[in-house]
Amino acid sequence: MDTTLRITSAHAGSSFTARIEKISGQKLLACYQCGKCSAGCPMAAHMDVLPNRMIRMAQLGMQQQLLETKAIWMCVSCLTCNSRCPKGIKIAEVIEALRKAALGGGERNDNLKIMELTPEARSVLPPIATISAMRKLTS
């Protein structure tokens, strides 16, 4: 993904940034890019954009690029990043807000298509897996 951006005053204080701050209850501008969240993230190897970069993109109001990432769906809210952020930002809450923004786009666009799994694959899953996945990945 091309995330090159020429920063102009238009990127500061975008309505997208404000919306994510409101849904997550977090102050995005507190982040100074130390990268501890990404360094400890157990899912980082499977992400196209790392957590610290997601925060930067949210600060800059890059709504479309951010909501198109695979990474926002890869985060499983293990809260390792939250426990280590020196600025007290709850990164998992921010990523949850990004998922909410992507799922609440007007038309149903679930990330998890559970009926596309084979009946065999579905049958072995414990309820704890199915319920939590539906809660996090569908609207």
Add this chain to the structure above:
Amino acid sequence: MGNENKPMKLAYYPGCTLKNQATNFDVSTVSSMAKLDVEVEELDRWNCCGTVHALDSDNVMNRVAPITNMIRVKEMQAKTEGMAGEFMTSCAMCYNTLKRANIDVQQRADALETINELLYLEKTKYQGDVEVLHLLEYLRDRVGFDNLAKKVTRPLKGLRVACYYGCLLMRPKEVAFDDAENPTIMENLIRALGATPVEFSHKMECCGAYQTVDKPDVIADRTDRIMGSASEERADLVVVSCPLCAFNLDYRQDDAKRLNPDFNNMPVLYFTQLMALAFGCDEAALRFDLQHIDPLPVLKARGLD
């Protein structure tokens, strides 16, 4: 610990998965508590906790399901002599969701009021006065590991156990009942059972949780790393407190093996199964038949089959 004649009564929240795939976690919990003279009584009409704590700021609806269970505890307490206003669950995910919802309504009077209004048909109003306990916490603080050790009839001598905590027992720190980065409560329990706890690098690393539903290859990678790190320390088996961790680390070993031919299969048990084993319980309380990777060869090698 209760006196010899009168067992302690403890309200018990099993959760959905312990009544489905994780029957072994349920029966080993109840059986080992009986050996400790704690009478575990399953809550009447408990409902699913929701499995995950909603992290967004607009979340009152998501607290209703967990809080309904607090009302059930109050109701059971009212009709049971000698029962405290507390309950225990052995599932890490239920513990986390129930505990966080409880803390949330204890801190936000407006949210609690809204929930009580939504639950206007309930005869009992919730006032934030139920305590949520994880079984490990109950064993350490109410039973005591020293007392527990006295009930061991079959010490798990020589068994090398890697204690895997995953995410939900110790994060966030508001719910942690031990050090959030390097807990030792499970190791202390394992030691009381006569086994040898093994330190390994991935004991706090997430297993990938519900990504197992549609991304089994991601879980295979996580399982390869987590079980691999336990294997490097020559563990005989891994113990867990979460049925989702158990599914990923046990069942997804087939996928891990496909991903990495050098992967060594290793059994994954619930900590309650090791307790039940050390207390001399039989297969009906252990249900090793539900394990994907058979633990019997490892136990046999240590003279514990």
